[in-house]
Amino acid sequence: MANTVNLKIDGIDISVEAGKTVLDAAKELNIHIPTLCYHEDLCVAGNCRVCVVEQEGARNLVASCAMPAQEGMVIHTNTHKVRNARRHVVELLLSEHNADCTKCYKNTKCELQDLASEMVITEPMFLDLVPEKNYTVDNYSPSIIKDDSKCIRCQRCVRTCHELQHVSALGVAYKGDQMKISTFFEHPMLDVVCTNCGQCVIRCPTGALVEKNYIDQVWDAIYDPDKHVIVQTAPATRIALGEDFGMEPGNIVTGKMAASLRRLGFDSVLDTDFTADLTIMEEGTELLTRLKKVLVDKDESVKVPMFTSCSPGWIKFIEHMYPEFLDNLSTCKSPQQMFGALAKTYYAQKKGIDPSKIVSVSIMPCTAKKFEAARPEMRDSGFQDVDLGLTTRELAVMIKQAGIDFESLPDEKFDSIMGASTGAAVIFGATGGVMEAALRTAYELVTGREVPFENLNITAVRGMEGVREASVKLEGLLPAWSFLEGVELKTAVAHGLTNAHQIMDAIKKGEASYHFVEVMGCPGGCIGGGGQPIPTTPEIRKKRTEAIYREDEGKTIRKSHENPEVQEIYRDFLGEPLGHKSHELLHTHYKPRKRF
Template sequence: MESKKIVSLTIDKHKVVVEKGTTILEAARSVGIDIPTLCHMKLDDMGIENKPAGCRICVVEVDGRRNLAPSCATDVAEGMIVRTNSMRVLNARRTVMELLLSDHPADCLICPKSGNCDLQSMAHRFDVREIRYQGEQSTYREDFSPSIIRDMDKCIMCRRCETMCNEVQTVGALSGINRGFNAVVSPAFEMDLKDSVCTYCGQCVAVCPTGALTEVNHTNEVIRALADPDKTVIVQTAPAVRAALGEEFGYEAGTLVTGQMVSALKELGFDYVFDTDFAADLTIMEEGTELLSRLEKHLKGDESVKLPILTSCCPAWVNFFEKQFPDLIDIPSTARSPQQMFGSIAKTYFADKLGIQREKLIVVSIMPCLAKKYERQRDEFKVKNDPDVNYVLSTRELANLVKRANVEFKSLPKKDFDRPMGDSSGAAVIFGATGGVIEAAVRTAYELYTGKELEKVDFKQLRGMEGFRQATIDFDGTPIHIGIAHGLGNARKLLECIQTGKCVYHAIEIMSCPGGCIGGGGQPLHHGKSSILKKRVEAIYREDAGKPIRKSHQNPYIIKLYEEFLGEPMSEKAHHLLHTNYFDRQVKFQEEVNE
């Protein structure tokens, strides 16, 4: 194997030895020298690095070079002498900062990112107290979609969102358009986000350093509902939330805060605190039965059966195939996501138990995902214009609400979810991690297919952080081929492999976000650190391992739900309440335009 070439240089009088091809920024960080940046972004384990050298905050002085060099985009060279803290450098950085701020709104007090804004932090670091440069400011219209708000007046053209959207997710919704003073990051032809190919995965929001991209916030609507004595307000919490929420309160990444989270929600005044994991078990009953039905017909030679079956829990992924792979629209499972199954059952089964009208029951979701805000308002999930899920808060928004209510999270006692929609199996918990949905399905499908008890429920061959992976599970002599992808860029590779016939599977799990839901666009910001994602995944599997029941079909409250209300999986009633349809979004968009 060819040895890597080593380069020696000096940075601020420190001798530094790094591999050839290393940037000055990386070399400086390797010896603890902090060079400020705004546009630079490096995503661990993805081979993705955003270094457009656009902001010029990271400039340094290099001996023999007349101009200052952007450290994020300048490779080291043998014998190079670099100064990161000369007066020339400090003056240049401050000037650049003042120029950025001269074309930026001064509404920090009411900005959604106030207190968590990289630009604001950098202004504080440089001790900028006045804007010396005055002139015309660029202005753009605000763009409101069901999940994401674009306020391009606050864009600093760092291009992080563009890198995430195009290189990681391969969605292609955002790109730099126009030139000079009118340059901005936007969908093609400056169309609204809702009319573009955007999937609402929220990964662009997660990397935006300012308030240019933020989530649609339902917090005030939730507060009004909680204050309304005429409403019964219930809440469901997704499995990935409990593995990340603690980070917002100073806990180490990967700390499970399930009990404290339940306690906090009760402190906020929710009438019932339930678990989306209950609906995840329900999803397995429907999706697993659908898989077995297709599989049995396929094995009997029925060529009309569509395989592989694709999991359908992730709304950003659903949006992705509806917009970019409409030829595969009849392959995914018709099962709704756990969020929507929960809302449907809550507004029927649970509302009947309470003896109230569905309109008086308010269902709130706490989700790691911004696409869930879009999903809850899809027309097929409404009854007489009343949505099954009324409002969605992200993990970050829940943390802010808890702080706003002056609830001391760390001192809260651990409490259990309410019943009947709060009990779940370990299989439901692992829905939050890549590979978790298909592993949960396999635990149930194996026993239903073979009629034999599954003694070892840990299918470690389905786990891992590889973006595109595959495994074969032995169903007592029948090999079941499974494909798994997380991140829409990897999903594209998998789907194209299927289209060409190179990949043949019985079932596929796809999650839009890196790592699965634990890396969702609404989670505490992890800044591309795979170590944080891995710790969250480990937390998910720890909770699974500690559950007394680890198979969805053994959840007694799910069994009771079918006995009392649904009948059996895939029954007519179950199909009406728990399944959905998909659409070619380009065709549907044209129909809406024509109307």
């Protein structure tokens, strides 16, 4: 068999597919080789040298992550020489690392700390160079803190920003002992092309890149008797939160999450899924209205394809990279922001609460949501619509701080109003979900029939391929929509900003034409968001995605327009989709930003 190679690792024979590395082969044998700069999602860098192994016949130790397995290789992973070398590598990294671990946000969640602990490095062999270095901390961004004193220059963030997100807000600057990970001219992250997606944060092995946490502010609000503190939880949080408590990826913990939030002391435990359903009503109507204006009225000021606007990483990407397409963005705010605007208006009115006393907290799989909440565009309720945005990880920290045993919690339900949701809202958390939810509703709106897919599952838009296309022929339409008769509705879905870039370039060059395009900033959609539990791998994202679709299938109502609370809000407050009140509270416009 030409496609496999045979080698020996620690005395055990193994044959692996050609092209696999020594590290891959060792993994198959359940031999653990420590790594730092290596990440499954990224290209090999081979710069940290922690994964070195001894190869018989080779003069030097080799980096197992970068060394392809070759026929007849004899590898030793646990010799005196290997262990010494790895130890020195870690010691050298520590000599330039601000190892004040007890004061670090990543304390106990740090890969470098784990290695140091495994190697029992108690007596440092090298000089501590940290006091000699003029390290800086950038904490101007509402989303991400970059602390160079903790950086080990593994460049996972640089590769993430370049390969997965096509942004390259972070690069490598200077050289030798001066080398650092830097933005353009060392400007704050807030002032450069950074989309706040946080993909660097979930791949940083140390505390050099972390989310800005608002844990104490939330506790302060909860303990303030004058404040009515409400919380909303995004679709993707409920299938990932358990991971921070040692549960396997793919566990659905919706009920436990609601229970834990109630125990933390939130006055009302509500659901972003409610406004996800509302988004479908608004965005679906907007799509049909746009199509009418384009196809029937020939209004050239109206742009198609329409792009989804739920992902704040994607929004900032388009503001920086493709400002000429800003008019193609749906004017719908994201579910988080729709929720925020309604919490301090509709919810406050219904409950008879002074909106100035409401503190609106969101639990998001996302770091960009923090930036979004702080946007000047997002104050339509007369207040900052969402006061504090937390990541899934920060919620896990709060639950631990409160001494709650998460796994033994009973399943509880969300409060009302603004707590009811459908399966269509849950799937917002996975790439393709918004498209699927929108099609379920829009198709039914124009035809009076359910989407022609088995069990409502539009599998064509699901999956992990970077860009996916699907089209639905609109036939047998209701009289009001007869102008769309025979139209083949062309859609596309992209996740991760490199794929978004690819689809945008195709549209720009006229090589692709669609009516509706869904883009999610993070690989896998929100389930792989920058605010989700660490680590992230393709396998973990797959399990989370499966959980999302399981949660959808388990719901009695699976179409947004059938959400009873959504029907109620249109009856009692909003009037109709795209109505006057909706425009005021639920829609917005974005402005171009500098790319360079």
